[in-house]
Amino acid sequence: MADDKGTDRRERADRILDTAKDLLLRWGYRRVTIDEIAARSGVGKGTVYLHWRTREQLFMAVAAREAAAMYGGVADAMAADPGEVALHRYMRRLFVEAMERPVLRAVFTRDTDTLGKLLSAPAYRSLERAKLVASHDYLRLLIDAGLLRDDLSPADIDYPLTTIVFGFFAAEPLLPPDLGLTLHDKADHLADALRRTFGPAREPSHARHAAAAPGAVAAFRTLADEFRAAAYGADGGTHE
């Protein structure tokens, strides 16, 4: 039946992506060849191109799959604890989870050493910037639920929020090695800054979080699905 074939395809795609991810982290984008990925995945080179149109899109898919997993985790966390929908809690989690996943850490810290020219690829920008803050829908949701300062629109928040979060990622490779802060310490500083900068004057009630949670969970599940869709299938990457 059709399901079997789809499952086979999916498993094969995962096997190839696993290989690509492994080699990417070990040798860096520049040194990894399609030939080696195909060989180690036990498929012919042409098969790789049955899944993704170009080498670039294959590696974008590696990142997209990681992102899908991360946003899935975010949605789960929000479903389990509505307090997680708060902007500073969400970004704290995003920061920690992204930093703990080698591929995403490379993406967010702009690690040219392992990502090479992939960073300047056209499709890449959309992945990083457009999705970092999740959708404007989420921000709108927070505002409507009274979980943010009420004097700001999503458009007003976008620049400073993106910039501050970006700073925490981008600073990472430049930090002195002897800085005595754990990842969680840094995440706490980030959360603190975001809560004070964008949060409402008073700590919202549990009920407000609970009311906003379903919508937020749905938004992030959708986002995760979009990344998953981008990761698999010859329909390919974000665009083009």
Added chain:
Amino acid sequence: MADDKGTDRRERADRILDTAKDLLLRWGYRRVTIDEIAARSGVGKGTVYLHWRTREQLFMAVAAREAAAMYGGVADAMAADPGEVALHRYMRRLFVEAMERPVLRAVFTRDTDTLGKLLSAPAYRSLERAKLVASHDYLRLLIDAGLLRDDLSPADIDYPLTTIVFGFFAAEPLLPPDLGLTLHDKADHLADALRRTFGPAREPSHARHAAAAPGAVAAFRTLADEFRAAAYGADGGTHE
């Protein structure tokens, strides 16, 4: 008299630095040769080496002179309006002034295109990181004057402050060209984030600012002098 000789030396140094700055901005660090700087400054190549030990230190001096001017301006502004000593006001000014000075903008945005390998020079790191936040003295001063949240020590502030400010600079080259924000809009966002994150719960009185102003002015004048000292003279750059 000795003054005349010193003045001559200083004027010549300035002429060379002007030329170096001009060529740096026009062609980038890599393409500018000492020969051309000397020729355009109307001096022999050896003369350049009477002022600075290496090519690298010459260009560090270009940046240091700009930094000295900027911090001098900061001190003047604080002297003229004590409200400027507030952390968010100071950083707002730093951001705007640095972005408006091409050399400093290149330094702070890590513009590899014009600065080349100067960015990875050993002496460079000290210039950027150690001085971005000015000295811990300034932060201590603010805390003692009640101009910051009182639950933080300078050490606690250092990481998040540096990281947030850094983010605003580092994001600059990555911003979409059609972002409809002026430099002052961005500076306002930065100031807002810093005031909310690090500022005291209530807006401090004018008197508090006035009390802190003299010390802050002195601190920044000292800092400016240090940069000026590093810029001129064969005693050379920051160290070594």
Added chain:
DNA sequence: CGGTGACCAGAATGCTAATCTGGTCACCAG
């Protein structure tokens, strides 16, 4: 008909010769 791998053009790399440039220092002008 999904999958393969030989094949090709263009990109990347290695290599050598030729050029350029940071830094020195013997010499000079005032």
Added chain:
DNA sequence: CTGGTGACCAGATTAGCATTCTGGTCACCG
């Protein structure tokens, strides 16, 4: 005597070319 100079040199950088490598294709196969 002293501050200044520019010819000079070693090592770095670049140019030009030959060779290898690799992304992507497609005729063929099981």
